[in-house]
Amino acid sequence: MQTLAHWDGGPGPWILLFPLIWAAVIVGAVTVLRRTVGRGRRAPWRGVDDSRPTGDSPIAVLGRRFASGEIDEDEYWRRLSVLDEQFGRTDRGGR
Numbered sequence: 001m002q003t004l005a006h007w008d009g010g011p012g013p014w015i016l017l018f019p020l021i022w023a024a025v026i027v028g029a030v031t032v033l034r035r036t037v038g039r040g041r042r043a044p045w046r047g048v049d050d051s052r053p054t055g056d057s058p059i060a061v062l063g064r065r066f067a068s069g070e071i072d073e074d075e076y077w078r079r080l081s082v083l084d085e086q087f088g089r090t091d092r093g094g095r
Helices: 013-035 058-068 075-088
Strands: none
Touching: 058 075
């Protein structure tokens, strides 16, 4: 009985399996590094389901919601006062 290690015709086509395994290991390592190092402080596998861009402040989002008519003026001022307490904003834009 011939085994793969002692086959008379050379290593055979199964030898191609080793470079494929190494290629998969390298691709996996590069993928993991890109997901962890390339993203900075963000969690690598966190879902990207943000409803606002990363540079917008909560006050800017509130102002945009008021401008688009999603919330009325009373609700705008009520929420703005809560945000003022939390973020310490002193300029209220004329009120």
